[in-house]
Amino acid sequence: MTPNNIIVRMPNWLGDLVMGTPILKDLHLYYPEAKITAMCQGKTGDLLLHDPSIDEIFSFTRPSGWLHRENSRNILNPLRHGDYDLGILLTNSFSSAWWFWRGHVQNRIGFSGRMRDALLTKAVPFPAEFEEMHLVTSYKHLLTPLQIPISDTVPQLYVSDEERSDAKELLRRCKIPESATIIGINPGAAYGTAKCWLPDRFHRTAKRLCEDSNVYILFFGDPAGSQTVDNICLGLPEQVINLAGKTSIRELMALIELCDVFLTNDSGPMHVATALGTRLVALFGSTNDIKTGPYSGGVVIHKRTSCSPCYKRVCPIDFRCMQQISVDEVVDQIHQQLHGSSLKA
Numbered sequence: 001m002t003p004n005n006i007i008v009r010m011p012n013w014l015g016d017l018v019m020g021t022p023i024l025k026d027l028h029l030y031y032p033e034a035k036i037t038a039m040c041q042g043k044t045g046d047l048l049l050h051d052p053s054i055d056e057i058f059s060f061t062r063p064s065g066w067l068h069r070e071n072s073r074n075i076l077n078p079l080r081h082g083d084y085d086l087g088i089l090l091t092n093s094f095s096s097a098w099w100f101w102r103g104h105v106q107n108r109i110g111f112s113g114r115m116r117d118a119l120l121t122k123a124v125p126f127p128a129e130f131e132e133m134h135l136v137t138s139y140k141h142l143l144t145p146l147q148i149p150i151s152d153t154v155p156q157l158y159v160s161d162e163e164r165s166d167a168k169e170l171l172r173r174c175k176i177p178e179s180a181t182i183i184g185i186n187p188g189a190a191y192g193t194a195k196c197w198l199p200d201r202f203h204r205t206a207k208r209l210c211e212d213s214n215v216y217i218l219f220f221g222d223p224a225g226s227q228t229v230d231n232i233c234l235g236l237p238e239q240v241i242n243l244a245g246k247t248s249i250r251e252l253m254a255l256i257e258l259c260d261v262f263l264t265n266d267s268g269p270m271h272v273a274t275a276l277g278t279r280l281v282a283l284f285g286s287t288n289d290i291k292t293g294p295y296s297g298g299v300v301i302h303k304r305t306s307c308s309p310c311y312k313r314v315c316p317i318d319f320r321c322m323q324q325i326s327v328d329e330v331v332d333q334i335h336q337q338l339h340g341s342s343l344k345a
Contacts, residue, residue, distance in 0.1 A: 001146070003086035007037045007058070007079075007105060010044070011090050013190070014249075014268025017044050018275050019136045019295065020090045021051070022153035023143065027088070028053035030148050037082065046249040047272070050158040058082075079103025089120075090139055109142055131288075136295045154296040155275040159254050167254035174241050180216045183209055183334065184259035184278075187232055188225035188244075189267040192313030194286035196265050197322050197330075203232045204327045205263070209334065210237045218243055218255060220269060261337045263330065266292065274298060279337040281330065285321035286310050299333050301325055 006027055011017045017040065027036055037056040038048050045057040063072050080103050087100045089110030097116040100108045110116070112123035122145045127133055140150045176182065187202040189195035209215050217236075221229040221244030229244035247255065253272055256262055262273040262280050266287045271294070273280050280298030282289070288309040289300045302308075303324040307317070315321075 001086070001107065003031055003034050003107070005035050005037075005082065005084050006031065006086045006088070007039055007082065007084040007100075008088045009039045009091050009096050009100070010041075010048075012041045012044065014044055014047070015266075015271040015292065016090075016135065017047055018155050018157065018268070018271035019292070020139050021048070021053075021155045021157065021275065022136055022151065023088065023090065023139050024048075024051065024053040025153050025156070026140070026143060026148055026151050030146070034086075037084070043249060047157060047253070049250065050160050051156075052158070075099055076103050079105060088142055090142070094119075109145055111142065132290055134290065134295060135292055155271060157253060157272060157275040159250075159257050159276065163250055163254040164257065167251065167258055170251075170255070171258065174216075176216045176241070177214075179214070181212070181214055181338065182216050182218060182259050184218045184220060184256055184262040184264075184273070186220045186262070186264040186267055186269045187229060188221045189265045190222070190224075192286075194310070194312050194315045194319075195267070197283045197285075197325060198319075199228055199232050201325075201327050201330070202263075203234075203236065205330050205334075206232070206236055206240055208327065208331050210239045213239075215239060216241065218259065220244060220247070220252060220255070261334050263334060270294060281333045281337060283322070283325055283330070284309075285319075285325075286312055286315065299337060301329060301333065 010020050035055045037058050038054050039058045041062055045059040048057055058078060060075050084105045087105035087108045089096050092111050094114045094116045097110055097119040101119040107121045109122045110120050112125055117123040124142055127141055130138060206217050217240045219229050219233060219242045223245040226245035229242055233240055233242045256273050256278055257276045259278050262278050264270040264282055266284050270282050274294040274296060280294055282294055282298055282300050284300055284302035286309055289302050293300050303321055305321045308321040
């Protein structure tokens with residue numbers, strides 16, 4: 001088939017959505033004349049602004065409670081009026097397939113399972129090596145029914161010149177010299193505390209890095225984690241700027257792009273940094289860096305204890321996977337990244 005109007009249901013989690021961006025680029029490369037719409041839940045679609053591979057972002061609110069009927073119309077009506085002849089589901093839920101079916105998307109491709117195969121035109125089996133395959137590659141398997149081979153396309157996000165200029169102006173207002181070395185730190189993760197290195201070690205790491213007077217540190221975090229970041233920043237030098245809960249998604253992207261190195265847990269901002277080409281040190285414990293680690297570049301520190309990856313939200317025992325990551329090791333890896341090293345921990 002040669003589709004004219006394609007819609008891609010993007011993942012709900014920030015990091016997963018970033019890992020789905022190669023699908024948009026591959027579709028654009030193979031069908032350059034087709035219109036491509038990215039369907040995103042809530043504000044996550046803001047990540048895709050300025051992406052040259054897409055023509056439209058369809059943002060929706062997930063139906064729930066007494067608003068279910070009204071929100072359903074807000075999804076179904078655009079789908080039906082969109083006259084889409086191809087839909088790709090990067091989500092694995094029954095509901096996402098049901099929306100495409102009810103929205104009259106003509107050809108619907110998604111992974112099989114969860115009782116949704118009958119709603120799909122082509123139900124793609126999960127790859128046999130799915131659990132040991134990076135999620136970016138897993139998503140690319142959804143394009144094989146279209147005779148689009150597994151590509152080398154990497155996740156990519158785009159920041160405008162105006163956004164970049166605004167971010168630089170923010171740094172100037174924070175009295176950060178243009179010649180400064182900027183290190184971004186993201187000590188949180190939306191999924192749960194089991195993915196997060198210990199707050200006191202982030203504090204000690206920042207303090208060590210600030211021994212260099214030319215180093216300035218930007219702390220990031222969402223509103224839910226801002227209290228944790230506030231506590232981490234207590235007593236740190238004036239070189240530390242706490243931006244937790246104070247940035248939009250687009251502002252976060254522009255600031256991460258300006259960082260010389262970004263230190264983070266396994267999180268959405270980790271994938272944002274990778275997609276923007278920022279050098280990275282990523283800390284893994286309860287999750288699997290083979291499957292959801294940075295796809296291109298960066299250093300991963302993962303101790304691979306006997307119980308990791310457990311995928312739990314909260315560690316039920318002694319948190320050994322993160323306890324074994326030392327401040328010295330993290331500081332050393334940041335210094336190596338600052339000097340252009342790509343060594344794997």
